[in-house]
Amino acid sequence: MTEQPIIRFENVTKQYDDDPPILDNVSFEMEKGKFYTLLGPSGCGKTTILRLISGLIEATSGKIYFKDKLINHVPANKRQVNTVFQDYALFPHLNVYENVAFGLRIRKMKNDEIDKKVREALRFVNLVGFENREIKEMSGGQRQRVAIARAIVNEPEVLLLDEPLSALDLKLRTEMQYELRELQQRLGITFVFVTHDQEEALAMSDEIFVINEGKIQQKGTPRDIYDEPINRFVANFIGESNIIKGKMIRDFLVEFDGKQFECVDQGFSPNEPVEVVIRPEDLEITTPDRGKLNVKVDTVLFRGVHYELCSYDENGNEWIIHSTKKAEIGAEIGLYFEPEAIHVMRFGETEEEFDARLESYDSYGDKDAD
Numbered sequence: 600m601t602e603q604p605i606i607r608f609e610n611v612t613k614q615y616d617d618d619p620p621i622l623d624n625v626s627f628e629m630e631k632g633k634f635y636t637l638l639g640p641s642g643c644g645k646t647t648i649l650r651l652i653s654g655l656i657e658a659t660s661g662k663i664y665f666k667d668k669l670i671n672h673v674p675a676n677k678r679q680v681n682t683v684f685q686d687y688a689l690f691p692h693l694n695v696y697e698n699v700a701f702g703l704r705i706r707k708m709k710n711d712e713i714d715k716k717v718r719e720a721l722r723f724v725n726l727v728g729f730e731n732r733e734i735k736e737m738s739g740g741q742r743q744r745v746a747i748a749r750a751i752v753n754e755p756e757v758l759l760l761d762e763p764l765s766a767l768d769l770k771l772r773t774e775m776q777y778e779l780r781e782l783q784q785r786l787g788i789t790f791v792f793v794t795h796d797q798e799e800a801l802a803m804s805d806e807i808f809v810i811n812e813g814k815i816q817q818k819g820t821p822r823d824i825y826d827e828p829i830n831r832f833v834a835n836f837i838g839e840s841n842i843i844k845g846k847m848i849r850d851f852l853v854e855f856d857g858k859q860f861e862c863v864d865q866g867f868s869p870n871e872p873v874e875v876v877i878r879p880e881d882l883e884i885t886t887p888d889r890g891k892l893n894v895k896v897d898t899v900l901f902r903g904v905h906y907e908l909c910s911y912d913e914n915g916n917e918w919i920i921h922s923t924k925k926a927e928i929g930a931e932i933g934l935y936f937e938p939e940a941i942h943v944m945r946f947g948e949t950e951e952e953f954d955a956r957l958e959s960y961d962s963y964g965d966k967d968a969d
C-alpha cells in the first residue's frame with residue numbers, strides 16, 4: 600500500500616472578488632520525500648498554490664489536507680511548512696548565523712539548542728565558517744544557501760521554493776540545481792519547487808505539475824510529460840515539438856499531412872480530429888525514397904550536440920529536426936520516424952478530462968457486458 604499523501608488538494612478554487620478563478624477546481628496529491636515542480640507561464644497560479652499550502656491565503660472553496668488533517672483554517676505559523684522566496688527575504692542587518700537563528704529565537708528556544716540546530720543547518724548547505732559574515736558580503740549563491748538554511752532549521756516536513764534560482768546567472772543556476780536536488784535527497788523531505796523554466800523542471804523533479812490558466816494540464820514524471828504530452832500546451836511548453844493537425848482513422852492508424860501512418864494510440868472515435876506531436880529528435884534524416892515524409896531544408900543551425908534543421912513539406916507545414924547529420928539548405932530530404940514517435944492528442948484536453956474520458960469508456964464497456 601502506498602503511504603498517505605503529505606499534501607492533498609481536493610477541488611480547490613481560489614478567486615478574488617468576481618474575477619475569474621486564479622485556481623480552478625484543482626486536485627492533486629503529493630507524497631512524502633519527493634521533489635515536485637510546479638511549472639507554467641507567468642500568472643498561471645503557481646505561487647497561489649504555494650501560498651495555499653503555506654497558509655498565507657485561504658481557498659475560496661475545496662479542501663486542503665496535510666497528511667490526514669484538514670488545514671484550510673490552520674494559521675501559517677502552525678503548519679510544518681517553510682518557504683524559500685525568490686528574493687530570499689534575508690535580514691540585511693543580521694549576520695549569517697543570526698539570520699538562520701531568527702525563527703528559533705522567536706520561538707524562545709534555548710541558546711544551546713539554537714546553536715546546535717543552526718550549525719547543523721549551515722553544515723547541510725556547506726556554509727560552515729561563514730557564521731559571522733554580513734549578508735551583503737555573501738554572493739548570490741551563498742545568499743541562496745543562507746535562505747535554505749533558515750528554512751530547514753525549523754525541520755519542516757515540506758519545503759516550498761518559489762523560483763529560488765531565477766536571480767542567479769546560468770552557470771550558478773545549474774550548480775544550484777545539483778545542490779538543491781542533492782540536498783532534498785539528503786534531507787528526505789518533500790520539496791515543492793516553482794519555476795517557469797522547463798529544462799530546470801525536467802532536470803530536478805520526481806514529478807512535474809504543468810499548469811496553465813489555473814488548471815493542472817498534466818502531472819507526471821519528467822519522462823511521462825516529455826514523451827507523452829497530453830495536449831498542445833504541454834507539448835509546446837516542454838521542449839520543442841512538431842505539432843500538426845490530423846485525424847484518427849481508427850485505432851493505431853492516424854492521418855496527417857495527407858497520408859496515413861501507423862501509430863501506437865487508440866481509444867479515439869473513428870475519424871476524430873486530433874493533434875499529432877513528433878519530437879525533433881525522433882525524426883531521422885534519410886533519402887527521399889525512404890522517407891515517410893519528404894521535406895525541403897530551409898535553415899540549418901549548429902547547436903553543439905546536434906544540428907537543428909528547419910524544413911517544410913509540400914503542404915507548407917514546418918518540421919524541426921534535431922540530427923547529428925547535416926543537410927544542405929534547399930535539399931530535398933526524407934524523414935523517417937517510428938510509430939512510437941507519433942503522439943496523438945485530443946484538442947485542448949486536460950489530464951482530468953482525459954481521465955474522465957477513459958472512465959466513460961470503462962462504463963460503456965460495463966453496459967456492453969450487461
Ligand SMILES: Nc1ncnc2c1ncn2[C@@H]1O[C@H](COP(=O)(O)OP(=O)(O)OP(=O)(O)O)[C@@H](O)[C@H]1O
Binds near residue numbers: 639642643647648795
Ligand atoms: N491578491 C490578489 N488579488 C487579485 N489577483 C491576484 C492576487 N494575487 C495574485 N493574483 C493574480 O493571480 C494570478 C496568479 O498569480 P500567481 O502569483 O499564482 O502566478 P504565478 O504562476 O506564480 O506567476 P509568476 O511566475 O509570474 O510568479 C495572477 O494573474 C495574479 O495577478
